[in-house]
Amino acid sequence: xxxxxxxxxxxxxxxxxxxxxxxxxxxxxxxxxxxxxxxxxxxxxxxxxxxxxxxxxxxxxxxxxxxxxxxxxxxxxxxxxxxxxxxxxxxxxxxxxxxxxxxxxxxxxxxxxxxxxxxxxxxxxxxxxxxxxxxxxxxxxxxxxxxxxxxxxxxxxxxxxxxxxxxxxxxxxxxxxxxxxxxxxxxxxxxxxxxxxxxxxxxxxxxxxxxxxxxxxxxxxxxxxxxxxxxxxxxxxxxxxxxxxxxxxxxxxxxxxxxxxxxxxxxxxxxxxxxxxxxxxxxxxxxxxxx
Amino acid sequence: xxxxxxxxxxxxxxxxxxxxxxxxxxxxxxxxxxxxxxxxxxxxxxxxxxxxxxxxxxxxxxxxxxxxxxxxxxxxxxxxxxxxxxxxxxxxxxxxxxxxxxxxxxxxxxxxxxxxxxxxxxxxxxxxxxxxxxxxxxxxxxxxxxxxxxxxxxxxxxxxxxxxxxxxxxxxxxxxxxxxxxxxxxxxxxxxxxxxxxxxxxxxxxxxxxxxxxxxxxxxxxxxxxxxxxxxxxxxxxxxxxxxxxxxxxx
Amino acid sequence: xxxxxxxxxxxxxxxxxxxxxxxxxxxxxxxxxxxxxxxxxxxxxxxxxxxxxxxxxxxxxxxxxxxxxxxxxxxxxxxxxxxxxxxxxxxxxxxxxxxxxxxxxxxxxxxxxxxxxxxxxxxxxxxxxxxxxxxxxxxxxxxxxxxxxxxxxxxxxxxxxxxxxxxxxxxxxxxxxxxxxxxxxxxxxxxxxxxxxxxxxxxxxxxxxxxxxxxxxxxxxxxxxxxxxxxxxxxxxxxxxxxxxxxxxxxxxxxxxxxxxxxxxxxxxxxxxxxxxxxxxxxxxxxxxxxxxxxxxxxxxxxxxxxxxxxxxxxxxxxxxxxxxxxxxxxxxxxxx
Numbered sequence: 031x032x033x034x035x036x037x038x039x040x041x042x043x044x045x046x047x048x049x050x051x052x053x054x055x056x057x058x059x060x061x062x063x064x065x066x067x068x069x070x071x072x073x074x075x076x077x078x079x080x081x082x083x084x085x086x087x088x089x090x091x092x093x094x095x096x097x098x099x100x101x102x103x104x105x106x107x108x109x110x111x112x113x114x115x116x117x118x119x120x121x122x123x124x125x126x127x128x129x130x131x132x133x134x135x136x137x138x139x140x141x142x143x144x145x146x147x148x149x150x151x152x153x154x155x156x157x158x159x160x161x162x163x164x165x166x167x168x169x170x171x172x173x174x175x176x177x178x179x180x181x182x183x184x185x186x187x188x189x190x191x192x193x194x195x196x197x198x199x200x201x202x203x204x205x206x207x208x209x210x211x212x213x214x215x216x217x218x219x220x221x222x223x224x225x226x227x228x229x230x231x232x233x234x235x236x237x238x239x240x241x242x243x244x245x246x247x248x249x250x251x252x253x254x255x256x257x258x259x260x261x262x263x264x265x266x267x268x269x270x271x272x273x274x275x276x277x278x279x280x281x282x283x284x285x286x287x288x289x290x291x292x293x294x295x296x297x298x299x300x301x302x303x304x305x306x307x308x309x310x311x312x313x314x315x316x317x318x319x320x321x
Numbered sequence: 322x323x324x325x326x327x328x329x330x331x332x333x334x335x336x337x338x339x340x341x342x343x344x345x346x347x348x349x350x351x352x353x354x355x356x357x358x359x360x361x362x363x364x365x366x367x368x369x370x371x372x373x374x375x376x377x378x379x380x381x382x383x384x385x386x387x388x389x390x391x392x393x394x395x396x397x398x399x400x401x402x403x404x405x406x407x408x409x410x411x412x413x414x415x416x417x418x419x420x421x422x423x424x425x426x427x428x429x430x431x432x433x434x435x436x437x438x439x440x441x442x443x444x445x446x447x448x449x450x451x452x453x454x455x456x457x458x459x460x461x462x463x464x465x466x467x468x469x470x471x472x473x474x475x476x477x478x479x480x481x482x483x484x485x486x487x488x489x490x491x492x493x494x495x496x497x498x499x500x501x502x503x504x505x506x507x508x509x510x511x512x513x514x515x516x517x518x519x520x521x522x523x524x525x526x527x528x529x530x531x532x533x534x535x536x537x538x539x540x541x542x543x544x545x546x547x548x549x550x551x552x553x554x555x556x557x558x559x560x561x562x563x564x565x566x567x568x569x570x571x572x
Numbered sequence: 573x574x575x576x577x578x579x580x581x582x583x584x585x586x587x588x589x590x591x592x593x594x595x596x597x598x599x600x601x602x603x604x605x606x607x608x609x610x611x612x613x614x615x616x617x618x619x620x621x622x623x624x625x626x627x628x629x630x631x632x633x634x635x636x637x638x639x640x641x642x643x644x645x646x647x648x649x650x651x652x653x654x655x656x657x658x659x660x661x662x663x664x665x666x667x668x669x670x671x672x673x674x675x676x677x678x679x680x681x682x683x684x685x686x687x688x689x690x691x692x693x694x695x696x697x698x699x700x701x702x703x704x705x706x707x708x709x710x711x712x713x714x715x716x717x718x719x720x721x722x723x724x725x726x727x728x729x730x731x732x733x734x735x736x737x738x739x740x741x742x743x744x745x746x747x748x749x750x751x752x753x754x755x756x757x758x759x760x761x762x763x764x765x766x767x768x769x770x771x772x773x774x775x776x777x778x779x780x781x782x783x784x785x786x787x788x789x790x791x792x793x794x795x796x797x798x799x800x801x802x803x804x805x806x807x808x809x810x811x812x813x814x815x816x817x818x819x820x821x822x823x824x825x826x827x828x829x830x831x832x833x834x835x836x837x838x839x840x841x842x843x844x845x846x847x848x849x850x851x852x853x854x855x856x857x858x859x860x861x862x863x864x865x866x867x868x869x870x871x872x873x874x875x876x877x878x879x880x881x882x883x884x885x886x887x888x889x890x891x892x893x894x895x896x897x898x899x900x901x902x903x904x905x906x907x908x909x
Contacts, residue, residue: 065697067837121888127696128642132844132887135837139880147874255834259708262701270698299712303705307690310702314693371792397794409792411785414778422778426794431779434803435767438775484793 032169037288039168043177045284046184050239051257052264053191053276054232060271061208061228064119067134069236070258071141075110076103076237077249078149084245085156093162100159100241107237108230115229120222138255146251153248160245180242187238188277195273204228208271266306269319278317324349324488324520325370325401330379332365339365341544342379347488352511353522354531356565357541363524364406366541367490371403372396384487397427400487404480406496406524408473412466416457416476419465420448423483448483454513455479471502478510489514489521495530503527507534532556540565596852597765604758608751616750617822618866622859623761624818629843629854630768631811636840637848638772639804640784641695645687645703646839648710649809651831652676652683653816655714658727658826669732669756672817680813681806683710688805692798695787704833711831726827729820749822757818764811765855771807772851780804812839838865841883847893856894 055069080103084096118137122130163176195201207214207224215221239257240249264283268275286305290298309316325347332340340362347353355363369376372393381389383399391399411419424444425431439445452458455475460468465476478494494510495503511534514521525531531538531552538555540548542565548558555561604623608616628650635641656679660666666675687706694702714721721727731748733740739752771777779800782790791797820826829835838861845864846857864882868875890897 059697065701118884125891128636128844128848129887129891131642131644131697131700132840133884135840136880136883136887138837139876139883141880143874143877143880147877259704259833262705266701266705270701296716297713299716300709303709303712306705307702307709310694310698311690314698373788392796393791394794394796397792403792405789405792409786409789411782411789413785414781418778422775422782423793425775425778430775431795431800432776434771434774434776434807436775437770437773438778439773441775480789480793 032171035168036171036173037292039173039177039181041281041284041288042181042184043284044287045280046181046187047239047243048260048264048283049184049277049280050187050235050242052261052268052280053187053273054235054239055258055261056265056268056271056273056276057235058229058232059265060273061204062119062123062225064123064130065134065270066119066137066232067131067258068137068141068254069134069232069261070254070256071138071145072107072111072233072254073236073240073257074145074249074251074254075141076107076240077244077253078145078154078240079103079106079237080241081154081156081244081249082149083156084159085154089158093159096159096162100245101238103241103244104234104238107240108234110237111233112226112230114233115226116222119229120225142251142254145254149249151251153250154244155248156245157248158245174246176245180246183238183242187235191235191273200227260302263302263306266316267309269316272316272318275316275318323347324384326382327366327370328380328382330366330369330381331377332362332369332374333377338544340369340376343541343544343546345539345546347520347522348537349520350515350518351520351536352514352534353520354535354538355522355524355541356526356528356531356538357547358565360543361541362544363541364492365544367403367492367522367524370396371401371490397484397486400485401490402481402484402486402488403490404477404492404494406492408470408477408497410465410473410477410480412464414465415462416452416465416468416472417445417448417461419476419480420451420483421445423480424448424451427484451479451483455482455509471498471506474498475506475509482513487519489519491521491523493524493526495525495527503530601762608754613746613750616754617746618863619859620749620754620757620822621819622862623757624815624822625839625842625858625862626855627761627764627818628812628815629839629846629858630764631808631815632839633843633848633854634768634772634780634804634808634811636843637850637853638777638784639780639801641801641804642700642840643691643703643808644700644833644836644840645691645705645707646809646812647831647833647835648687648703648707649680649684649812650816650819650835650839651707651710651714651826651828652679653813653818654820654826654830655721655727655816656680656813657817657820658729659720661729662727667730667733668736669734669821670736672732672821673760673814676813676817677810680810680816684806684809684813688802688809692801692805704836707831707833707836711828711833714828714831721828724827726825728825730824732821753822757822760814760818764814768811769851776800776803841879844883845886845893847896849892850895850899853893853895860894 051073055066059065080100083099083102088095088099118133122133160174160176163174165172165174195204203219203224207219207221211221260283264276264279267282268279283302286302287298290301294301323346327343327345330340330343343366345366357363368374370381372391376389380387383401386399388396388399411422414422421444424447425438430441449458449461452461455478457472457476457479460472465473468476474494478491481489491510495506498506507530523535535552538550538552539546540555540561547564548555548561550558607619632643632646635643653676656675657672660672660675666672690706691699691702715723731745734752734756779795782795783797783800787797842857842861843854845861846855847853865879868878872878892900
C-alpha cells in the first residue's frame with residue numbers, strides 16, 4: 031500500500047515538472063503557432079541558474095533565503111525568452127514552418143553549448159535545499175519532503191495559469207489572438223506585444239520547471255533535449271495548444287512513466303512513445319486539441 | 322435519363338441546414354447554372370457531390386450508380402471533376418506540368434516510379450492540346466503561381482477538364498476577375514464543354530453570365546432548391562425575382 | 573493530335589534537362605573517381621563519410637523537398653541500417669557487405685512501413701513531432717536493451733568483405749577504407765543518385781510535388797494522398813537505411829547516438845545547407861556539412877554553438893542553401909554577361 035502511495039506521489043512529482051515544461055510549449059504554440067525546439071533548453075537554463083544561485087552563490091545560507099532564490103531560474107528563463115522572441119523568432123512568422131523549426135533547432139545547439147560554456151561540462155547540484163527539507167515517513171519508508179513542494183508548485187502554477195487565462199483581461203486578449211490573429215489585430219490588439227508576452231510566459235514556465243527540479247536532481251548537459259521529447263509526448267497526448275491537454279497529458283505521462291520504472295524499466299520510454307502514437311491514431315488532434 | 326441525381330441530400334453544420342433535403346439533377350449534355358445568394362448552399366452541394374466531405378443523409382446517384390460513399394478518387398474515376406472558387410493549383414509547377422500531372426493521374430501512370438515523365442510524349446502532347454483549347458499554350462512553361470488571375474481561373478478549369486470527366490463542376494469560374502475578362506472565360510469554357518459533349522454545372526453570381534451561357538438554371542435559397550427551369554422561366558419566376566434577382570437589380 | 577512542333581518541343585524538353593545534368597554531373601563524377609589518388613587518405617575517408625550521408629540526405633529530401641513533409645525522425649532509419657549490420661555481425665557472423673546491404677534494406681522497409689503507416693496521415697508540425705517521437709522509441713530500445721545492443725557502449729563492426737570476398741580489409745584498414753571501400757560507396761552513391769533522379773522526374777515524382785504544392789487539389793485530380801506519401805516515406809527511409817549500413821563499417825562502431833533525434837536534426841541541417849529546393853542540394857549539403865562538422869569538432873569543444881550559429885545565419889540569409897544561391901548567382905551572371 032505504501033509502495034503504491036510512494037509511486038503515486040512520484041508520478042505527481044514528475045507530472046508537475048512535465049506540466050510546467052509542456053504547458054509552456056503548448057501555450058506558445060497555441061498563441062503563436064510556433065514549435066520551439068529549444069524549449070527544453072530554457073528548462074535546462076532555469077535549472078542551471080537556480081543551481082548556480084542556490085548551490086554556488088548562496089551556498090550555506092539559511093533555507094529561507096535559498097527558497098527565495100529558488101525562482102531565479104524561472105525569471106532568468108523569462109528574460110532570455112523576452113530577448114529571443116523579438117530578435118530571433120519574429121522575422122520568421124511569415125516564413126514557412128520548416129524555417130521556424132530550423133531556426134529553433136539552431137537555437138537549441140547554441141543554447142546547449144552556452145550552458146557548457148558558462149557552467150562547464152560537469153553537473154551542477156543544489157541539493158542543500160533538498161536536504162534541508164528533510165524527509166517524512168510514508169509507512170515504513172522515508173520520503174523527501176521537498177518533493178511535496180514541487181507538487182505544490184505544479185498545482186499552484188496550474189491554478190494561477192487557469193485564472194490568468196480565463197479571468198484576466200490579458201487572458202482574453204491572449205485567447206482572442208490564439209483564435210484568430212488577424213481578427214485580433216484588426217480589433218486593435220498589439221499582436222507583437224501579445225507574442226512576446228506569451229513567449230516570455232511560456233519560457234518562465236519552462237524555467238520554473240527547471241528551477242524546482244534542480245534541488246532534487248543535478249543540472250546536467252542534455253537535460254533540455256531529453257525534456258523536450260517528453261514534453262512533445264505530453265502535448266501529443268493532450269493536444270498541441272491546449273493547457274488542459276498539457277495538464278492531463280502530464281498526469282498520464284507521469285503515471286505511465288512511474289509504472290514503467292517500477293514494473294517494466296527496459297521499455298518504459300518505448301511504452302510512452304507508443305502511447306503517444308496510439309492516442310494520435312485514435313484522436314489525431316490529441317485528447318483536448320482542436321482538429 | 323439524368324446524368325446525376327441527388328435524393329434528399331442533407332448536410333448540417335451545427336444548427337445550420339447548409340443543404341436541406343435537396344433533390345438535384347444534372348442532365349446529359351447540358352450547361353447548368355447554380356445560383357443563389359451567399360450561404361444558399363451551392364458550394365456545399367458541390368462539395369458533397371464531389372466528395373470533399375460526406376453528407377449527413379440522402380443519396381447521390383451518378384449514371385445510375387450510388388456514389389454517396391465513394392472516395393474522391395472513386396468519383397473522379399466515375400467521371401465527376403471540379404474546379405475551385407479560390408484558385409487551387411500546383412503553384413510551383415508549370416502550367417504544362419499542372420495539366421500533364423492530371424493526365425498522368427487520370428491514366429493511372431503516377432504509379433510509375435522508375436520511368437521519366439518527360440519520356441511519355443503522348444501525355445505531353447495531350448497536355449499542350451488542353452492548354453491550347455483554353456488559350457493558355459503561350460503560358461505553358463510559366464509557373465502556375467506566376468500567371469494572371471484570369472489565366473489562373475482558366476487553368477483551374479483546364480485541370481478539371483483534363484480529367485476527361487462526364488460532369489464538370491465549376492465553382493465561380495469568373496469570380497475575382499475583371500468584367501472585361503468574364504465573357505472570354507465563359508466563351509472558352511462553355512465552347513469546350515459543348516464541343517466535348519459533356520455536362521457542366523456552374524456556380525455563378527453574375528446574372529448576365531448566368532442567363533447568357535446556361536441551358537438550365539437551379540436557384541438555391543437557405544439550403545433548399547427555390548426554382549429550377551430554363552433561363553426564361555427563371556427570369557419570370559416570382560420567388561426568384563424577390564429573393565435573388567431583385568437584390569441583384571438593386572445594385 | 574500530335575503536331576510535329578509539339579512533339580519536337582517535348583523532345584527538346586527532355587534533351588534540355590539531360591544536357592543540364594551532364595554538364596554538371598559528368599565533371600563531378602570524374603573528379604570523384606580520381607579523388608583517392610590525389611588527396612590524403614584522411615580526406616578521402618572524410619569524403620566517403622560525406623557521400624554516405626549524401627545518400628541519406630537524398631532520401632530525406634524526397635520527403636522534405638518533393639513531398640513537403642519535414643521529418644525529424646530519419647535518425648531511426650539510419651540507425652536501423654547501422655544496427656541491422658551490427659546485429660548481423662554479432663548474431664549471424666556475417667561479414668559480406670552485400671548481405672549487410674540486403675539486411676539493411678529489409679530492416680528499413682519493415683520499420684518505415686510501420687512508421688509510415690502512422691505518420692502519413694499527418695502534415696506540417698504534427699508530422700515532424702510524430703516522426704520524432706517514433707524515432708525516439710527505437711533510440712530508447714537501443715539504449716535500454718544493452719544485452720542485445722551494447723547500450724551506450726554500442727556494437728563494433730569489423731571491416732567487411734566486398735563483392736563476395738573479392739576485396740577484404742585484411743591489410744591496412746585506412747588504405748582499404750580510402751580506396752576499395754571508397755569506390756564501393758561511390759558506385760552505390762552513383763546508383764542512388766541516378767535512381768533518385770529518375771524517381772523525382774517520374775510521373776510518381778510529379779504526383780509528390782503536386783501533393784506538396786496543394787494537397788486538396790492533388791486529391792481532386794485523383795492522387796490518393798496517403799498512398800503516395802506512404803510510398804515516398806518508404807523510399808525515403810530505405811535510402812537513409814542504406815546510408816546507415818554503409819556508414820557503420822567505416823565508423824567501426826554504432827552507438828544509440830545515431831538514433832537520437834538530434835541526429836535527425838543534423839540530417840535536416842545538411843539538407844537545408846545544400847538547399848532542399850534543388851535535387852543536388854542535399855548531396856552538396858551532406859558533403860559540406862561533414863567537413864564543416866569535422867573541422868568544427870576539431871577546432872573547438874563548442875562546435876555545437878558554431879554549427880548552431882551557422883544554421884541560424886543560413887536560415888536568415890540564405891534560405892535556398894548553397895545550391896540555390898549558386899544557381900541564382902549563376903543566373904544573374906549569365907543575364908549580366
